[in-house]
Amino acid sequence: MEKVSLTFKKKDCMGCHACEVACKQEHQLGVGPRLVRVIEKISDYIPIYCHHCAKPPRKEACPVDAITRNEQGIVLINNDLCIGCKECLQACRQGARAEVSGLCPCGVEEVKKLTGTHLIAA
Amino acid sequence: MGEVMKMKTVCRSCHGGCGVIAHVNGGKVVKVEGDPDSPISHGAMCTKGLAITQVAYHPDRVLHPMKKTDKGWHRISWDEALDTTAARFSEVIDKYGPEAIIVGQGTGRDYESHFSRFGNLLGTPNILTAGHMCYLSRTGATLITCGNLPVCDYENNPECIVMWAVNPLWTNPDEYKGVNFWRAYEKGAKLIVIDPRKDFLSKRADLWLQVRPGTDAALAMGFFNVIIEEELYDRDFVLAHVHGWDAFVERVKMDYPLKRVEEITWVQQDLIRKAARLYATTKPAGIHWGVPTEQTNNCTDFTRIAVGLMAATGNLDAPGGNVFHVPPPVRKVSEFSAHKALSAEQQQKRLGGEQYKLGARMTFITPKCAWDAILAEKPYPVKAGYLVGTNPVVSRANAGEVYRALKKLDFLAISDFFLTPTAELADIFLPAGTWLEQNHVSENWKRHGYVLARQKVVEIGECWQDHKIFMELGKRMGQQWWDTVEDALGWLLEPTGLTWEQFKKIGYLRGDMRYYKYKERGFSTPTRKVELHSSILDKWGFDPLPKYTEIPESPVSRPDMVEKYPYILNAGFRTPTFFHSANRNIPWLREIRPDPIVEIHPETAAHHGIEEGDWVWIESPRGRAKERAKLNDGIDPRVIVAEHGWWYPEMNSPDHGWDISNINMLTDNSHESMDPVMGATNLRVLLCNISPCEDE
Numbered sequence: 109m110e111k112v113s114l115t116f117k118k119k120d121c122m123g124c125h126a127c128e129v130a131c132k133q134e135h136q137l138g139v140g141p142r143l144v145r146v147i148e149k150i151s152d153y154i155p156i157y158c159h160h161c162a163k164p165p166r167k168e169a170c171p172v173d174a175i176t177r178n179e180q181g182i183v184l185i186n187n188d189l190c191i192g193c194k195e196c197l198q199a200c201r202q203g204a205r206a207e208v209s210g211l212c213p214c215g216v217e218e219v220k221k222l223t224g225t226h227l228i229a230a
Numbered sequence: 231m232g233e234v235m236k237m238k239t240v241c242r243s244c245h246g247g248c249g250v251i252a253h254v255n256g257g258k259v260v261k262v263e264g265d266p267d268s269p270i271s272h273g274a275m276c277t278k279g280l281a282i283t284q285v286a287y288h289p290d291r292v293l294h295p296m297k298k299t300d301k302g303w304h305r306i307s308w309d310e311a312l313d314t315t316a317a318r319f320s321e322v323i324d325k326y327g328p329e330a331i332i333v334g335q336g337t338g339r340d341y342e343s344h345f346s347r348f349g350n351l352l353g354t355p356n357i358l359t360a361g362h363m364c365y366l367s368r369t370g371a372t373l374i375t376c377g378n379l380p381v382c383d384y385e386n387n388p389e390c391i392v393m394w395a396v397n398p399l400w401t402n403p404d405e406y407k408g409v410n411f412w413r414a415y416e417k418g419a420k421l422i423v424i425d426p427r428k429d430f431l432s433k434r435a436d437l438w439l440q441v442r443p444g445t446d447a448a449l450a451m452g453f454f455n456v457i458i459e460e461e462l463y464d465r466d467f468v469l470a471h472v473h474g475w476d477a478f479v480e481r482v483k484m485d486y487p488l489k490r491v492e493e494i495t496w497v498q499q500d501l502i503r504k505a506a507r508l509y510a511t512t513k514p515a516g517i518h519w520g521v522p523t524e525q526t527n528n529c530t531d532f533t534r535i536a537v538g539l540m541a542a543t544g545n546l547d548a549p550g551g552n553v554f555h556v557p558p559p560v561r562k563v564s565e566f567s568a569h570k571a572l573s574a575e576q577q578q579k580r581l582g583g584e585q586y587k588l589g590a591r592m593t594f595i596t597p598k599c600a601w602d603a604i605l606a607e608k609p610y611p612v613k614a615g616y617l618v619g620t621n622p623v624v625s626r627a628n629a630g631e632v633y634r635a636l637k638k639l640d641f642l643a644i645s646d647f648f649l650t651p652t653a654e655l656a657d658i659f660l661p662a663g664t665w666l667e668q669n670h671v672s673e674n675w676k677r678h679g680y681v682l683a684r685q686k687v688v689e690i691g692e693c694w695q696d697h698k699i700f701m702e703l704g705k706r707m708g709q710q711w712w713d714t715v716e717d718a719l720g721w722l723l724e725p726t727g728l729t730w731e732q733f734k735k736i737g738y739l740r741g742d743m744r745y746y747k748y749k750e751r752g753f754s755t756p757t758r759k760v761e762l763h764s765s766i767l768d769k770w771g772f773d774p775l776p777k778y779t780e781i782p783e784s785p786v787s788r789p790d791m792v793e794k795y796p797y798i799l800n801a802g803f804r805t806p807t808f809f810h811s812a813n814r815n816i817p818w819l820r821e822i823r824p825d826p827i828v829e830i831h832p833e834t835a836a837h838h839g840i841e842e843g844d845w846v847w848i849e850s851p852r853g854r855a856k857e858r859a860k861l862n863d864g865i866d867p868r869v870i871v872a873e874h875g876w877w878y879p880e881m882n883s884p885d886h887g888w889d890i891s892n893i894n895m896l897t898d899n900s901h902e903s904m905d906p907v908m909g910a911t912n913l914r915v916l917l918c919n920i921s922p923c924e925d926e
Contacts, residue, residue, distance in 0.1 A: 122399045122430040124408075124806045125822050129280040132818050133261055139817045150829070150862045151428045 293691025377754025396520025428864025474763020596909030
């Protein structure tokens with residue numbers, strides 16, 4: 109299966125935050141979970157998002173093996189297995205930096221259907 | 231879940247007009263996304279537009295008309311709301327004349343045509359809009375100088391872009407969308423950024439000119455100094471098409487040597503010279519400018535000098551320069567507005583009209599005149615108001631005075647989505663529809679050459695689109711309107727041969743664009759030339775040549791104030807999530823920006839014992855506001871930058887904290903501080919001091 113990815117061009121991030129609201133709308137999230145976040149460090153804008161790492165620290169940290177990485181390179185959380193301990197948040201360099209609270213699920217709707225794996229906001 | 235229906239429409243969460251595809255399920259909008267087929271936004275949407283469902287379905291949104299009694303707000307019917315409003319207005323007209331009613335809007339939610347028509351048919355010349363210092367003031371200054379608003383022509387790939395006091399990637403779209411600028415920039419255009427703050431664009435720029443806030447007109451004269459001295463201007467164009475060139479050159483040489491410009495603007499001579507050369511020698515080149523230059527006493531003159539730069543470099547109405555877009559053949563906003571219905575006698579009663587002649591010609595008043603007429607009843611009493619989508623106690627200068635004035639009115643009707651601090655002062659609340667609830671030939675008042683079909687996607691509660699409110703209230707007062715909103719749209723579209731239903735299907739119309747139109751018929755000014763020497767200003771008794779006038783409250787003009795107020799406040803910083811005073815109650819947006827931010831240079835902050843995140847009092851002779859400190863080493867240590875538009879919808883008291891973090895508690899609206907010909911309020915540049923909030 110072909111690898112899929114969501115690309116952020118960091119150098120072109122101008123701090124509009126539209127990705128954050130688009131994400132909230134798409135995944136019907138309220139205040140709280142932030143799957144993508146743009147940090148403003150005057151005068152830089154730093155988009156923080158799931159990198160779907162080859163060796164995800166979140167996966168390593170998960171005590172119940174709820175986190176997997178599929179053949180498309182997408183890191184997924186199995187909702188049924190997750191016990192909500194948030195160890196993964198601590199382990200993730202991106203998440204810890206910006207309190208980004210979950211994995212970016214954009215672009216994997218079809219994968220969800222194929223694998224039956226759920227994506228959650230921690 | 232039923233089937234999702236997708237409908238195309240046009241956003242109006244700001245002035246953007248971006249194309250939208252709304253997803254509707256079970257009579258409710260469940261999602262919006264950018265429309266890739268939109269000729270102006272190409273599929274892009276910003277946070278404000280994307281959050282529209284949280285505006286439209288907000289639990290605090292008022293969904294039915296209300297009246298206020300001693301016991302608070304009560305639901306009433308549309309009939310009672312409109313009958314009451316019409317009756318109260320009629321009483322005021324009988325006793326004091328129609329001029330005793332103020333009709334006001336904010337930046338306008340694309341009902342300018344209906345708003346102005348209502349005012350004109352009511353017989354009041356007292357039209358209160360943001361126009362005195364935003365967009366219409368820009369347009370007015372260009373009308374008397376070159377006959378139309380010259381818009382940077384991104385479509386034809388400018389090789390050099392001057393981004394003057396504006397960041398279209400964040401705010402202020404009007405004719406512009408960030409995406410069009412970005413495309414031109416990505417194709418390799420040189421970029422000159424003029425901004426007191428270091429930011430994304432200034433870091434990308436080939437040249438960044440960190441100007442002292444408010445001195446843009448002097449900087450533009452500095453550009454001219456170089457262009458004249460090095461003979462970088464288009465001699466043929468100037469000879470054939472510029473009126474008053476020699477007198478203007480004389481002024482530039484006499485009054486704006488680069489050394490003096492550097493002293494005024496804090497921008498080094500070398501940098502001014504480089505920027506002027508880059509702009510003047512790169513063809514084509516466009517200037518894109520925003521509201522900060524309009525919101526000072528130099529409003530008219532800055533725009534006039536900027537137009538001069540476009541003209542002298544041969545970039546006016548040249549592809550890729552600054553062009554006059556040709557509108558599609560729909561009926562104009564001015565015709566719909568029925569300005570001719572307002573009698574000469576009533577026009578002469580326009581508050582401040584004798585003083586602010588260019589503002590009066592653009593058919594608006596400056597707010598200070600309205601507050602004076604209400605509070606001091608001079609030159610005559612104003613007793614009632616109809617305010618539409620506006621929150622002046624937060625958005626207008628000298629907010630304390632605004633609040634006192636609106637509170638004193640005998641009768642105030644408001645149309646809006648929420649009970650804002652301004653709406654809480656009203657007697658009647660009329661619930662307005664958002665852009666999701668609006669049918670309109672949108673963008674008709676803009677000068678980008680398009681009209682776009684905004685079609686009603688849903689109806690929510692008993693809300694009406696403002697156009698319908700104007701019509702139905704107007705009819706109750708004996709005014710001539712169409713039977714339905716759509717009938718009026720049909721009249722607007724009539725010259726195109728399209729019906730509203732046909733136009734909706736097409737989606738948009740564009741005018742037949744041509745360039746260099748002046749070669750056939752000159753410019754639409756009295757001399758048919760670009761008037762650097764303005765025959766209209768001359769006739770009115772103003773200085774016919776543009777110049778820089780020192781900011782009325784600055785370390786230069788008021789050295790006596792500097793001990794107590796040592797910093798220049800750059801007020802009114804815009805952010806991408808909010809539109810002026812809107813959206814502080816929208817969860818997705820407030821989460822991104824929970825607090826009002828004041829930017830302070832680290833050295834300045836250290837001097838006051840202020841650390842990142844501290845609450846800070848910002849104070850001027852007129853009042854104070856508190857905002858949260860963000861340290862910024864990309865601003866001058868003598869400058870403080872503060873956000874505007876803040877109130878706290880989450881505070882349940884009727885004032886909703888309008889005076890806590892409201893930067894307009896500090897701003898000045900004295901006549902001495904305004905643009906003398908336009909009446910533009912100085913919302914931007916004043917003196918202030920800062921101190922840590924002890925109680926936080």
